Amino acid sequence: MDSPGTEVWTMKRLFCLSACLVVYVMACTPVLGDATQGQAPTVARARWASARKPPRPKLLEGFEMRRVGSRYEPIVHELSKETVFRLPDTHMTFAAYAYIVKDDNLPEPRYGFLLDDGRFYYIDELDEPVDEPRYGLTDDYFVVDGYAFMSSHRTSMYLFKHGKDSVELCDVVEDPYIAHHLFVFTSDYPGEPAYGHESTVDGTDKTPVWLVRDTDGRSRPLIRIRLYLDPNDPDLDAFYEKEALDLNKYEEFHLYLKVVAPKGRSPRLRVARDPEIYKPLFDSLKEAGEHGVRPVAYYIYGFLAGRLDLPRIKAELPDNKVRKYIVGVLNNVGKWDAAFHDRSQPIPKIVEYRLKRR
Secondary structure, eight states, X not given: OXXXXXXXXXXXXXXXXXXXXXXXXXXXXXXHHHXXXXXXXXXXXXHHXXXXXXXXXXXXXXXXXXXXXXXXXXXXXXXXXXXXXXXXXXXXXXXXXXXXOTTTOSEEEXXXXXXXXXXXXXXXXXXXXOEEEEEEEETTEEEEEEEOTTOSSOEEEEEEEEOSSOEEXXXXXXXXXXXXEEEEEEEOOSSOOSBSOOTTSTTOOSOOEEEOOOBOTTOOBEEEEEEEEOSOOHHHHHHHHHTTOOHHHHHOEEEEEEEEOOTTSOOEEEEEOOHHHHHHHHHTTOSOOGGGOOOHHHHHHHHHTXXXXXXXXXXXXXXXXXXXXXXXXXXXXXXXXHHHTOXXXXXXXXXXXXXXXX
16 A cells, blocks of 8 residues: 555646646647637647648759659659650750749749769750750751740740760751741651651650751751741731632741851851752642642742742732732841841850769
């Protein structure tokens, strides 16, 4: 049997525990009352809630990262998983990676090259051609074009030169503005892609990649592009609609960009104006179109091929909006290349970062 002293000590201990319990219940009661009335949570509750939130992804220079083996690697953007492409005979993978924009806190796709040795090259520009991209491969060049993110009529093209473990952004061209007309362009390589599929193929999950086989007389790669007017040209649209003609068929035409590599300088994209390139295109359009209206391409190809000059074109075309448009564009043929390179910003930098092992 316990001694009287022990019983007293036990009673005191029970009393203290009871008092602590009462204090605790009284402290908690206002918190529960506030919560039921929709008032702000206490600091303790806020800490508990924040502790349950999933941790934010690790960031590197703005890129979301994930742990892969012994190091972190950038995460491919959720809406751009089809952009992933392993360049043949190299040690690098190209893709649009998730980049957190400051003051926005939402990931946007930004192009980069991830090398097997842990280096990461990314392009320091946000308005990159990441929507509906198309790739071209030729020798040690890699060509990328497409629409800007969340845009349906802003296009650009990047020219990269690469080795097995290195890459350089050599040139960028954008939608040209010629003779008061804005043109949108996209690459239009002949034949079927060597990798991936056209975006029109149902269920595709890979960006189409073409092997560029066309060259000019000096064996320089030729990239075929398709140009069409910005849709906001009501005068020309009204003319073709009045004649019941297909706008796409009569307004579109092709040009070629050639890769020029001056000695001691970075390679560049230049508008190819060699007559031999456009003679076959002109010959394919000799027949008059519907209602006696020839497509714009007929006059563009004929002029570049040396088969039509401006006086003949002016004499053949009726004096209307189409004639003014065609003659204006051809009068400025010497400015086409500058129009493609007319950027408000210099060519973006390509930044190298070495991913550290953890």
